[in-house]
Amino acid sequence: MKFSGIKAIAFDLDGTLIDSVPDLAIATGLTLASQGLPECTEDQVRTWVGNGARTLLRRALTWAQGAAVSDDELDRVMQDFMQYYSQYLEQHSRLYSGVTDVLQAFKARSLPLALVTNKPYRFTEPLLRGFDIDKYFDLVLGGDSLPEMKPSPLPLVHVMEHFKINADELLMVGDSRNDILAAKAAGAMSIGLTYGYNYGEDIGLCGPDAVCDHFLEILAMVVPRQAVLELELR
DSSP: OTTTTOOEEEEOOBTTTEEOHHHHHHHHHHHHHHTTOOOOOHHHHHHHOSSOHHHHHHHHHHHHHTSOOOHHHHHHHHHHHHHHHHHHTTTSOEEOTTHHHHHHHHHHTTOOEEEEOSSOHHHHHHHHHHTTOGGGOSEEEOTTSSSOOTTSSHHHHHHHHHHTOOGGGEEEEESSHHHHHHHHHHTOEEEEESSSOSTTOOGGGGOOSEEESSTHHHHHHHSOHHHHHHHHTO
């Protein structure tokens, strides 16, 4: 098994565990409307997420105005976005199929799990609690928890230090090139998911160690086959 030596797993959040775009799209649309700008579509927002809320809003404003956005303007409008997203955080987002079963299976085998997202921490914890998956994670890092976010290797290096493991003992699971690039830079293993948000690009082009079409496939790559069969027989 390629990942038999893994001693901890780090998961991305948006596009990996949770489809959060529906609520992000509502918040983004309301923010644009509050500035007298045209509202965007959910499909557009799917191509803008992945680098944190600030970059999402910058992309939305640039599209709506047809021009670059100054940092001062972004700071001002960002306040509205944060307020709107707080209101719609769990309204239409959904947990991807198989997520709870897989996290539970890993936890039952005492495999340390970390959540490493570029989403602001103030939104990350409530979202995890709302879907009742916060209990599976031993460490949670938001995009503002450290000085740098993915694709910087810093968050994953922090995870290694926290769990006291080597780089080749950590597996990063995510849906975008930021996840895969962060893993490569940190020397960690990686699995790319095809169903998330990756700017319309094939996740396989980023060069992850493996590619999965469904979350349940991750389990079979990390634990013995018998454990997977037990889960399927439930």
